[in-house]
Amino acid sequence: MLDVKMLRFPCAFPSNAPCDSSDTVSRSIVVEGMKDILFEIRRIFYIFGEGNIGLVRGKHANGKSEFVLFNISGKSKVKVIDEDLGETVYELNEPRDAVYLPRMIWKEMYDFTSDSVLMVVTNEYYDATEYVRDFEMFAEEVREMKRILEMN
Amino acid sequence: MLDVKMLRFPCAFPSNAPCDSSDTVSRSIVVEGMKDILFEIRRIFYIFGEGNIGLVRGKHANGKSEFVLFNISGKSKVKVIDEDLGETVYELNEPRDAVYLPRMIWKEMYDFTSDSVLMVVTNEYYDATEYVRDFEMFAEEVREMKRILEMN
Numbered sequence: 076m077l078d079v080k081m082l083r084f085p086c087a088f089p090s091n092a093p094c095d096s097s098d099t100v101s102r103s104i105v106v107e108g109m110k111d112i113l114f115e116i117r118r119i120f121y122i123f124g125e126g127n128i129g130l131v132r133g134k135h136a137n138g139k140s141e142f143v144l145f146n147i148s149g150k151s152k153v154k155v156i157d158e159d160l161g162e163t164v165y166e167l168n169e170p171r172d173a174v175y176l177p178r179m180i181w182k183e184m185y186d187f188t189s190d191s192v193l194m195v196v197t198n199e200y201y202d203a204t205e206y207v208r209d210f211e212m213f214a215e216e217v218r219e220m221k222r223i224l225e226m227n
Numbered sequence: 228m229l230d231v232k233m234l235r236f237p238c239a240f241p242s243n244a245p246c247d248s249s250d251t252v253s254r255s256i257v258v259e260g261m262k263d264i265l266f267e268i269r270r271i272f273y274i275f276g277e278g279n280i281g282l283v284r285g286k287h288a289n290g291k292s293e294f295v296l297f298n299i300s301g302k303s304k305v306k307v308i309d310e311d312l313g314e315t316v317y318e319l320n321e322p323r324d325a326v327y328l329p330r331m332i333w334k335e336m337y338d339f340t341s342d343s344v345l346m347v348v349t350n351e352y353y354d355a356t357e358y359v360r361d362f363e364m365f366a367e368e369v370r371e372m373k374r375i376l377e378m379n
Binding site for chain 2: 087099100101102103105106107108109119121122123124125130132147148170192194
């Protein structure tokens with residue numbers, strides 16, 4: 076099973092800029108499907124608005140979709156629960172940083188700043204049937220997956 | 228030849244929100260390749276940073292790439308020069324609004340606000356050889372294209 080991991084993207088323009096919030100130049104970052112991220116990009120969505128303050132988005136796992144999450148303005152956090160049911164929090168504080176989430180990872184996005192724009196890139200079109208929105212069902216499914224993997 | 232045009236995306240969540248800067252709910256907008264936009268998404272880039280203030284980005288045409296430009300935080304403008312060498316300015320003031328640019332359109336992005344994040348979605352991987360960076364060369368190419376089209 077692929078692991079959740081942080082990704083750091085270089086500045087495409089200007090290529091010598093640090094691309095963090097300490098520099099004041101014009102910056103751009105490029106994300107190419109099947110190159111910078113290991114899937115074809117079928118869907119992009121972005122989450123924004125002052126109503127995100129105090130809100131928790133996500134709260135589901137996906138049977139087919141992989142995700143790369145960028146917070147390209149402001150900040151947010153992503154709490155992830157993996158197949159071992161271990162919990163990790165990833166902080167997205169810079170536009171160059173992203174977190175990769177493979178299939179069947181429980182995710183919750185929260186602590187959005189008022190200027191936060193969370194850009195999410197995925198390999199699948201939207202399909203409501205692949206969403207696991209009940210945490211107990213998710214936990215049961217990953218326990219079952221592990222049991223099968225350990226038998227083989 | 229396909230035309231430059233403004234696109235307005237609906238709110239995916241919550242689906243009844245106006246999705247403009249007048250509402251204060253948490254919002255999300257979805258963009259699916261080959262569905263909401265008429266090409267496969269191979270590349271995404273985003274342009275941001277205080278250094279954008281007063282700057283003009285773009286200043287080129289592309290022989291192969293089509294683009295959809297969203298200003299998903301703040302505001303910016305896109306000046307477009309088409310195959311008739313006519314100039315039009317599109318204002319990107321809301322995260323739900325985008326402008327579609329077909330091939331061989333001269334574009335300049337400018338008047339970025341300090342909080343501007345311009346997200347650009349394209350159908351091609353980066354290829355320096357398809358960029359036409361000299362305006363006179365662009366004008367010559369589109370005049371020649373028109374001449375050929377009128378002959379047929």
